[in-house]
Amino acid sequence: MTLTATIEGVGFWAPGVPGWDAALALVRDGTHVDNAPSRPSPQLLPPNERRRAPDSVAVALDVALAACAAAERDPKTLPSVFASMHGDLAITDYMCATLASQPDAVSPIKFHNSVHNAAAGYWTIGAGAMAPATSVSAYDATFAQGLIEACVQLATGAEAVLLVAFDAASTGPLARAQPSEGLLGGALVLSRGDRGPRLTLSLRDGTVGEPEGALAQCAAHNAMRPMLPLFQALAANTPHCTLRAGPGRVLDVEIVHG
Template structure:
């Protein structure tokens, strides 16, 4: 079967950063074998002002740690934050309070929305960069990458694509349809021909953001992304 897509978008990976329990350095990720990380550790996010940092839960702190990483040169470019579940650990208590009391804390709600962490980052960095928040179920990896590539094709010089998630709260665990892990990663993408995103390959399992990172850091030729539509990434020949 040919791996040449029928309709394509192209990009280069200029830089990347990632954080997960047990994978807290660039060297650790470079030697990562693809095994799902696990644990309860949380990054310190020392680079962020404390008054803003304390508003973030673990998911937000993992996200912010990758955005503040020294390898990520943020200068006000468009930011995309893609998360399948978002702040589920915040929304469960809010929904329980709503069911019990008929009201929720406005302050708690403000950090439960899908773009809250990206908003904290732009406040801290005092930028007015466009921010896109994405949740696309099992196709979140594809949706985030497709949005980033579309913005590059539309003329953006670079785009920061950030993924983050953590296992669902216990209340929702019976409905989980795949193994999950706590992680965050940020990709600094620019226009170029190193990778091609398009259609053309059959796929039996949706790719996750972690499998996307493993592909980008490895040497495989192609990565199927989505069951629907046959989306895939193809690495250009060296």
């Protein structure tokens, strides 16, 4: 069984690579951005909310809005799939430490942001989106499973779907068990149309190594690095990539570039 989708728009953010145009320049010409920001500033949120939003939410909303703009799609009309291996481990570490030492001192804002679907919630409120939003976590197969979920939604009737993948840094004891560094986010507006690169997905048994290429060098230790082979292939105009899809399983992605 195969699934298909067309990519109408792309969003991307990594340390030193603050956008998809910067990613294209890095992959194709080796061009680096001078004085790149250390954190995205998602314009979807009012200034106060923008400052208070955790890093994981900031990167997710930034790439989601960029993908919708590139696709010329109204964000409020799109069903969405938010894929994150960890959500926000810095907040999880804070919650665990505070509950163990001083339970009555838990911050309501931190508690509010601790749920795995926090980014999806910020997105639907900020964009005014009433379409369904799904949150996915599947360890190092999270991106592949999020991509499958989005394509299944297309196959079952959705006109277009927004896929957003992201992870942030881990801290405290959790960083030793689940290391993740920096910020990484990518988003795709996928549709059943014919405007843009065409993907064909198929699952099989197998394994895949660590991501390679210029984008992997920017986010080699982030938990969402398994998404990078697809973004590297899109930027380099290569026709194929393989993604981790679960224990002993891989997702082959054939790409016909428009």
